Amino acid sequence: MSEQPHYRRPGWFTRNVANRLVAGLTSLGISVMGSRVLEVRGRKSGLPRQVPVNLLSLDGSEYLVSARGNGEWVRNVRAADGALVLLLGKRRQPRVATEVPDVDKVPILRAYLKRWKAEVGAFFDGVSADSTDEQIAAIAAKHPVFLLAPAA
Structure with missing residues (x-):
């Protein structure tokens, strides 16, 4: 039996309230953090x-x-060869996403946790911005990271 890729499905509140609220504000041009x-x-x-995503x-x-x-x-970005658009209000920003290898994720995940730990900390198995590099590296494979560049 093959191991299923790591994924934690959002709950009802996240899907029906939080994501809709953040998406609605963002569509009005109001960026929430x-x-x-x-x-x-x-x-x-x-x-x-x-x-909605945290940039x-x-x-x-x-x-x-x-x-x-x-x-x-994540699966859609991979299938689209990294082609995506970031929206903020009426502004459309075409980007190309390149997946970051696990070995390069530690400083990115540390910064992400520092900024959004209160919102996303439950998904990081007790790892925080204050964890050691080794502890963050141990969970890096569970959290896809994409570097964004402007689309040509």
């Missing part, structure tokens, strides 16, 4: 799919981190 709406082509339907800016680069693991948006 760096929030954006990620738009990516669905890998099965081919239709645009939207989900992490670190050392002049932008990253998307999946706190919940290999969820729908």
Whole structure:
């Protein structure tokens, strides 16, 4: 039996209240702590799919981190060869996402946890921004990270 990819499905409140509230504010041009709406082509339907995400800016680069693991948006970004759009209000920012190897994730995950631990800490198995590099590296494979670049 093969091991299932790590993913923690959002609960009712997250799906029906929190995500809708953040997406609604973001669509009005109000970013909640760096929030954006990620738009990516669905890998099965081919239709645009939207989900609110936390955009992490670190050392002049932008990253998307999946706190919940290999969820729908992660699989759609992979299937779309990294092509996505970040939305904030009426602004559309085409981006190309490149997946970051596990060995390079520690400083990115540390910064992500420092910024959003209260919101996403439950998905990191007790690891926090104050954890050792080894502890963060041990959970890195469970959390896809994408480096974003402007689309050509």
